[in-house]
Structure formats: structure tokens, C-alpha cells
Amino acid sequence: xxxxxxxxxxxxxxxxxxCPVSAISEGDGKYVIDADTCIDCxxxxxxxxxGAPQAE
Ligand code: SF4
Ligand code: SF4
Numbered sequence: 001x002x003x004x005x006x007x008x009x010x011x012x013x014x015x016x017x018x019c020p021v022s023a024i025s026e027g028d029g030k031y032v033i034d035a036d037t038c039i040d041c042x043x044x045x046x047x048x049x050x051g052a053p054q055a056e
Contacts, residue, residue, distance in 0.1 A: 001056055002035035003044055009052040015044035 005015075009030035016024040016031060023037035024044060033044070033053065044053040 001040060002038040003033050003040065003042075003053045004035075004056050005031050005033055005044075006052045006054060008050045009048075010050055012049065014047050014049065015053055018043045018047045 005024075007030060011026065011030060013026070013031070016022075016026070020041060020043065021037050021039055023034045024031055025034070030052070040055065042055075045051070045055070
């Protein structure tokens with residue numbers, strides 16, 4: 001299991017700065033999470049201003 005960022009993402013970058021394992025990077029139109037790197041800590045979900053990262 002891993003977190004996934006929905007299309008609600010406004011590419012603010014806040015989650016990428018908070019991810020302890022640097023699993024989040026800027027993608028095409030939104031930020032994306034590398035599922036193999038994510039450790040399900042939930043930090044991105046609590047950091048995001050629009051609630052885009054969600055546990056799958
Ligand atoms: Fe990074 Fe944690 Fe979000 Fe996974 S849940 S992408 S490890 S901040
Ligand atoms: Fe997108 Fe939310 Fe991450 Fe900002 S914090 S880049 S809006 S997922």
C-alpha cells in the first residue's frame with residue numbers, strides 16, 4: 001500500500017518538502033508519489049492544503 005495524489009493537487013510542493021523518504025516529486029500537472037519508496041507515514045496527507053494525498 002502507498003499514498004496517491006489526486007487531481008486536486010495544485011502543485012504547491014509542500015508535501016514533497018515534508019516527506020521523510022523523498023518519495024514525492026513534481027509530475028505532469030500534479031505531484032506524484034513513488035509507491036515503492038512511500039512508507040505510509042501520512043505526513044503528506046496532513047500537510048496538503050487541499051487534501052490531495054490519500055491512502056490507497
Ligand atoms: Fe512520503 Fe509519508 Fe506521503 Fe508516503 S505517506 S509519500 S512516505 S509523506
Ligand atoms: Fe499537491 Fe497537496 Fe502536495 Fe501541494 S501538498 S504538491 S497540493 S499534493
